[in-house]
Amino acid sequence: MAKVRHSRFDxxxxxxxxxxxxxxxxxxxxxxxxxxxxxxxxxxxxxxHASNCTPRMLARQLREMEExxxxxxxxxxxxxxxxxxxxxxxxxxxxxxxxxLKDWGDANIGLSGKPKGHDPREADPLRNI
Amino acid sequence: MAKVRHSRFDxxxxxxxxxxxxxxxxxxxxxxxxxxxxxxxxxxxxxxHASNCTPRMLARQLREMEExxxxxxxxxxxxxxxxxxxxxxxxxxxxxxxxxLKDWGDANIGLSGKPKGHDPREADPLRNI
DNA sequence: CATATCAGTATCCTTTTTGATACTATATGA
DNA sequence: TCATATAGTATCAAAAAGGATACTGATATG
Numbered sequence: 001m002a003k004v005r006h007s008r009f010d011x012x013x014x015x016x017x018x019x020x021x022x023x024x025x026x027x028x029x030x031x032x033x034x035x036x037x038x039x040x041x042x043x044x045x046x047x048x049h050a051s052n053c054t055p056r057m058l059a060r061q062l063r064e065m066e067e068x069x070x071x072x073x074x075x076x077x078x079x080x081x082x083x084x085x086x087x088x089x090x091x092x093x094x095x096x097x098x099x100x101l102k103d104w105g106d107a108n109i110g111l112s113g114k115p116k117g118h119d120p121r122e123a124d125p126l127r128n129i
Numbered sequence: 130m131a132k133v134r135h136s137r138f139d140x141x142x143x144x145x146x147x148x149x150x151x152x153x154x155x156x157x158x159x160x161x162x163x164x165x166x167x168x169x170x171x172x173x174x175x176x177x178h179a180s181n182c183t184p185r186m187l188a189r190q191l192r193e194m195e196e197x198x199x200x201x202x203x204x205x206x207x208x209x210x211x212x213x214x215x216x217x218x219x220x221x222x223x224x225x226x227x228x229x230l231k232d233w234g235d236a237n238i239g240l241s242g243k244p245k246g247h248d249p250r251e252a253d254p255l256r257n258i
Numbered sequence: 259c260a261t262a263t264c265a266g267t268a269t270c271c272t273t274t275t276t277g278a279t280a281c282t283a284t285a286t287g288a
Numbered sequence: 289t290c291a292t293a294t295a296g297t298a299t300c301a302a303a304a305a306g307g308a309t310a311c312t313g314a315t316a317t318g
Contacts, residue, residue, distance in 0.1 A: 016234025017159045017227060023244070025154040027147075027276075034146045043295050054277065059296060069244050079284050080294035090237065090244055097233055098146060100226040105145025108222065115152070115198050115219055156306070172265050183307060188266060208314055209264035 020097065023068050026061045028053050033091065034098050036071065040086040070094070149226065152197050155190045157182050162220065163227050165200065169215040199223065 024030045028050050035041060035049045047058055062085060065071045070091035076082040108115050153159045157179050164170060164178045176187055191214060194200045199220035205211040237244050 015160070016238055017163045017230045018156075018234075019238040020230040020234040021150075021153065021159045024150065030146045030150045031144070044293085054279095055296060056278090056298090057276065060275090075295095078294095080286085081284090081296080083295060093237065094233060097226070097229040100229040101146045101149040104223060104226055105147075105149040108219065109145055109148040173263085176265095181307095183309090184266060185268090185308090186306065189306090204265095207264095209316085210266080210314095212265060 020094075023065075023070060024094070024097070026064065028057065028061045029065060030098065030101060032058075032061060032065070032085075033070065033087065033094060034102065036085060036087045036091070037095060037098060040084045043083050043085070046085065065091075149223075152194075152199060153223070153226070155193065157186065157190045158194060159227065159230060161187075161190060161194070161214075162199065162216070162223060163231065165214060165216045165220070166224060166227060169213045172212050172214070175214065194220075 024033060031050050032046055035046065041049075043055075043058070043062075046062075047053060047055065050058065062071065062073065066073050069088055072086050072088050074084045074086070076084070153162060160179050161175055164175065170178075172184075172187070172191075175191075176182060176184065179187065191200065191202065195202050198217055201215050201217050201220075203213045203215070205213070
């Protein structure tokens with residue numbers, strides 16, 4: 001998405017939709033949230049779930065989600081360091097969204113990564129008359 | 130989001146989540162979908178719903194959604210031109226997602242544009258020991 | 259005749275996001 | 289002793305997304 005994260009909402013009623021999605025649109029956020037639904041995870045545990053997410057990216061996304069109050073970051077004063085991430089109460093309220101996304105994806109995304117079902121252009125070349 | 134739109138899914142099981150959100154993460158897509166739930170709309174009608182979306186951006190997002198099979202674009206050979214956008218069957222299957230987003234937003238976003246509920250850092254400055 | 263409407267495009271530019279790579283300090287285990 | 293694990297950060301570069309503005313061509317309206 002862009003620049004201004006969930007800014008002003010003078011465009012009701014679609015805006016609450018935009019606001020909600022604005023919180024989870026980072027490239028890894030929805031995945032992170034999804035896995036945190038199952039319980040607390042440490043930094044590198046999350047990283048393993050989101051392979052090919054660089055530590056830099058993961059850190060950024062986690063910080064943003066923390067700022068948005070979606071997750072909780074708990075630092076233990078140990079060596080080597082231990083940091084645990086978990087969903088906040090607010091974050092947990094997003095479960096219906098995450099589940100809806102998951103259900104839709106499971107039902108509609110083939111292994112191709114493209115939605116199932118034909119592209120209308122291929123099926124009906126006259127559509128565009 | 131980024132570069133590769135719903136690419137490969139070697140990271141199950143979070144990937145269907147990512148795939149689903151990848152289809153609606155454009156700055157205006159979820160809003161467009163939301164309004165199309167109520168019925169067919171013309172280009173400039175959508176534009177009015179998404180004030181301060183430039184025609185360039187609106188056109189781009191609509192094209193992408195069309196390519197993804199979420200919406201249908203119907204062109205009438207009239208002058209001045211008339212083009213109608215509507216949800217495809219596939220697009221309509223996203224209603225649960227959109228509704229979940231809307232419900233969450235209505236329940237949790239104040240007029241500030243920030244999620245309701247306190248930032249943990251303000252409430253508990255010792256959290257980060 | 260001048261203007262507005264329609265559905266966009268074209269061009270240029272800025273901002274935001276993401277990626278690659280290397281690096282930190284300390285402790286444990288081989 | 290050397291590597292490994294931890295949770296990141298620093299720096300640089302690339303790419304993607306978004307924005308501003310101006311323009312189209314024919315027709316209807318004032």
